[in-house]
Amino acid sequence: MDKVYNMNTPFCGQHPENQAIYIKASLDSNQIFKCQECILEDTYNKDYLSIKTISKCQDEYIFMNWPPLEDLGILSEIRGAFQYRSDLIKGIEQAFDGLIKEIVDALEQKKKAAMQTVINESVKWDEILKVYNDTAEKKKLKQIIKIEKQNMECKLDDLRCFISEKIQQKQQNTKILQQQLDKIKEYQILQMVDMNLFKHSIVRQLEEFNPLTNKRKNSYEQIDEVKKQLNFLIGNKLNHVRPSFIQQFNNLFDKVSYAFLELQIDDIFTSKPLNYMILIEDEALYIQKIAQQMIKDKENMNIVSQIYEKAMNCNYDQSNLIQVVENIYENIIQIQKDNEDVYGGIYFKYELTKNKKYVVRFRFNDQAGDCFIIGLVSKSSTTYDLNKTHQGKLFCNDNIHYCGNVIQGDLFYEIQKDQVIEMRVDIQAQQIQFLDYPNYQKVNQLNEEYKLNSEETYYIALHFGINEKYKTRIDLIYFQEIDYS
Ligand SMILES: [Zn+2]
Incomplete structure (x- = not known):
């Protein structure tokens, strides 16, 4: 006997001979327990709940009339949502099962056909x-x-x-x-194709393929509309497109049309035609700019590497303690005075002559100390002592005998971290000029009495002073030669 119908099950209040099958959920009568006959007699029985169902139902069961709500329609919508989900799962399963079978069948057929071809031979x-x-x-x-x-x-x-x-x-x-x-x-002209290529193409397509799509996204009708419009645009007679290309386009479009399901196609087309002439002009201008930049870059060729491995120590004082480090990755040369007590000079044994002009840039890494000189020493010199020739600019000190001839702006001599100065060398004009880079607002050059000898060959040189103890590093970051024209 069913558990529900045991002796503990109450009897119907209306029909005492019948065991109750339902309870009435609305409390609108005295009787809660109802039997099979009640349901026939009661004109309003929509609030009947089956006792059997209550006792047996699982977690996911949704009653159509429980709990009491102002709008029971909600319950049927909830049921519908669950139904939707299970239909979707079932649909995916069926579709994939079908697809798998068809693909396997098709592969089997291909296999058989290929084998048959060989056998026929x-x-x-x-x-x-x-x-x-x-x-x-x-x-x-x-x-x-x-x-x-x-x-x-x-x-x-x-x-x-x-x-x-x-x-x-x-x-x-x-x-x-x-x-x-x-x-x-x-x-023996037949051989197997590379199955891996085929496999990869299928795997790739599978990876891109999403069997689920958002309902709110594009429908295949919309995608078809896009295809029509694209066809119309491509096929525009002004484009001179071959029909075979349009055919190819359409074939490819069909192959990947599922991808358009997720594409934003609501406003693919602009309201007015693009002005292609402007696009073309923009492009031409852009190319022109790039070309100009390239020419400029070529002119501004930085050839610091030309003076790599040319560093020499001057033969006085403690010059040999000044370190020169070539950093090929950054294309710079670092001149380091690592020791506070060191003083002396270094030069780069790379010949500068009147046949060319030269641009050299130095970058500072701190405020240095009391004085140092950047300039040129002549090849015929015996000591290479910049301190004595005055053919350079003194920094950290306002002594006007080292490039104290102000052509533009003020006499500048103080330095700071990351500051860059430019040295311009023109041996034919017997001059060295120092400028603030990149603004070029100040120009200081050699004093008249210390001008270069235009027939002489020179080397770039640095001299560190003796008085105040300091450490510093100066980077030679740029070197350029310009032909005299
Ligand atoms: Zn009854």
Whole structure:
């Protein structure tokens, strides 16, 4: 007997002989327990809840009339939502099962067809086999080697005879079999394609393929509309597009049309035609700018590397303690005075002459100390002592005997971190100028009495003073040669 209908189950209040099957959820009468007959008599029985259902229902079961709500329609919508989900899962399963079966079937067919193609070619293989067997005479050979005691002598003679016969036919049989082999080689043009390529293309498509799409996204009708409009645009006679290309476009479009499901296509087309002339002009201008920049870059060729490995220490004081580090990755040369007590000079044994002009830029890394000089020393000098020749600019000190001739702006001598100065060398004009880079608002040059000798060859040089103790690093970041024109 069903558990629900045991003796503990209450009886109907209206029909005491019947066990209750329902409870009435609205409390609008005195009787809560209702039986089968009640449901026939009660004109309003929409609030009946089956006792059996209540006791047996699972977590995911949604009653159509419980709990009491102002709008029971909500419950049927909730039910619908669950139904939607389970339908979707079922749909995915069925669709994939079908797809998998079709793909497997199609692959099987391809496999069979490919194998059949090879088998059909076998007629030619059968031919060679026949010719081989004719020349080898395997059957006869089998017959002869059936040697028994009583016929041994005779059989051995036969065998000897047969082998010698075949040896005599050696040349002829070689020719026959070679001909057959040549024939068959003509047919060995089939080979397997790289299955991995095919596999990868399928795998890639699978990865891109999403079987689920958002309902709110584009429909295939919308995508078809896009295709039509694109066709119209591409096919515009002004474009001179071949029909075969449009055909190719459409084939490809169909292949990937599912991708358009997720594309924002509501406003793919602008309200007015693009002005292609402006686009083209923009592009031309852009290319022109790039070309100009390239020419400029070429003119501004930084050739710091030209003076790599040319650093020499001056032969006075503690010059040999000044460090020169070439940083090829940053294309710079670092001149380091690592020791507070060090003073002296270094120069780069790279010849500067009147045939060219030179631009050199230095970057500072701190405020340095009391004084240092950047300038040129002449090749014929014996000491390379910039301090004595005055053919450079003094920094950190307002002494006007080292490039104290102010051409523009003020005399500048103080330095700070990241500041860059430019040195312009024109031996033909006997001048060295120092400028603030990149603004070029200040120009200081050699004093009249210390001008260069235009027939002399010079080297770039730095000199560190003695008085105040300091450490510093100066970077030579740029070197350029300009032909005299
Ligand atoms: Zn009843």
